[in-house]
Amino acid sequence: MKQRRKLTPYLYSTPAFILIALVIVFPILYTAYISLTNMNLFHWADYEIIGLENYVRALTKVDSGFLSALLVTLLWTVLNMVIQVVAAYFIALGLNREGLKGRRIYKTLLMFPWAMPAYVSILLWRVGIYNTEFGLLNKILVEIGLSKVNFLSTNVPAFLSCMVLNLWMALPFMIMMIDGALQSIDRSYYESAELDGAGFWVKNIHITIPALKGIIAPSVIMTTFTTFKQFDIVYLLTMQKGAYSGATLQTVITYAHQNAFVSNNYGLSSAVSIIIFFLIMVFSVFTNRGVKEESNE
């Protein structure tokens, strides 16, 4: 009887574990195994183990394209996160200004981009906003007498277009999180600061930002991960099956996906996948520790 009670929790978790083993663990192990082989279009069945060659190729050969993709991804993550947090901070701050009526309506309307299915939004933006013939941006350009621009055909405009879309999709979440955190700050701090004659910036730097830091850290970290792993926007805007827009923008994730499903370079793609997983793990262990230390203080 005692023995049975000891086994109960394992028994309860077994169905979930089988599912996770099949869908999450197996692919990781399989990917790790393939990363050590030369499997590609020509060696589909008769591949052999070649050791760490794929890793060496990804990390040291510039022409493999992985390092530049990594650089683009880091730039993408940093730019997006900085703009997102700063913009969301000021938007949320304004929403919490005393005496502002109708903030609930504003908040609800601002949530819409977050609620839309991501792929629907991206496809709508691709045709409805950026397209040369039907896109709103080009219609506006023509209306004010300028010539049409193909936003997705070269790398820099494509990068910026992806970024605008990402901000559009991700800002609502950040605004909500910061708005929630702002409401948890004790009003009396501001009152005593005002008595001391503190202005807008002083109150922000000395009261609001320090109080917010700990509360919004988890959501900022979470969003950093999603931004780093962002695939849908770049893929659907610039490189759908058979509909390349001309830009050769690659993030690490699209790079791994392209190598597996377009150039059928499975070995290299798997090695890149494992490197990405490793980077994410290191980063998450690092940030987990940071958050814990901050909340212990």
Add this chain to the structure above:
Amino acid sequence: MSKRKVKNRLQLGALHIFYILLCFLSLVPILYALQLSFSGSGGALSSGLSILPQDFTLDNYRRIITEKPFLRWFSNSAVLAALTMVIAIGFAVVAAYAFSRYRFRGRTGILKVLLLLNAFPQILSMFALFRLLKEMHMLDTKLGLVIIYAGSMCIFSIWNMKGYFDTIPTEIEEASKIDGASDFQLLWKIVMPLALPAIIVTAVMVLIFVWNEYLFSTTFLLNENSYTLAGGLYQLQSNDYSRSWSMFAAAAILVSLPVLVIFFCIQKYMVSGLTAGGVKG
């Protein structure tokens, strides 16, 4: 009116203008799609900029439902979402209960490992999953996709529900245990009803995840009869959208509508659920 009051009024007015503009900007893509979906066939190509649809018509909605297998896509998506929800939540509830109520060897370790595993980007396992399904002869079947979806949402569901189970006091369970209730009765009759809000929110989030997923469903379901909404919409916009662009807009509105309604119903709970488990990717 004092000078201070005037200044306050002006600031508030400026803020209102700012937020009205911001709301308008963030709604433009959606409003544009809405306008096009109600416009006649010439609407998409006309160069004019207007907010109201030119020659208002429901024709696009009629055409997407009658001329395209939209209802089939819709039911495919609904079946996938429902099956995934049942499997993922069914498996995760018992596991979450075990992790919340029992202290067993490896408990905290497993919980941490689950979080790390969750950090592996799903897209990168697509190739391995493709081979796995092929070996199991489940490519192009709903069941194969349901297993993948359920597996990918399992860790999130366990963490989310375990967090809520932890907040339910154990006294009631202990009292019932003394009265001779079995483990299963405890879970079914006491914990589940108490945790119903958390279970519903988690279930709805699984539903939305499947509804919004496009990459796996377009890669693994190759047969046109088994297309989901994502597959159908994808095809609509890639095949000569000059003709079907206003139809695509109508379809996009129809696909988004259920998600929008559900989203605004559970929005309050979503924020706390999302951040409760710490780092999730």
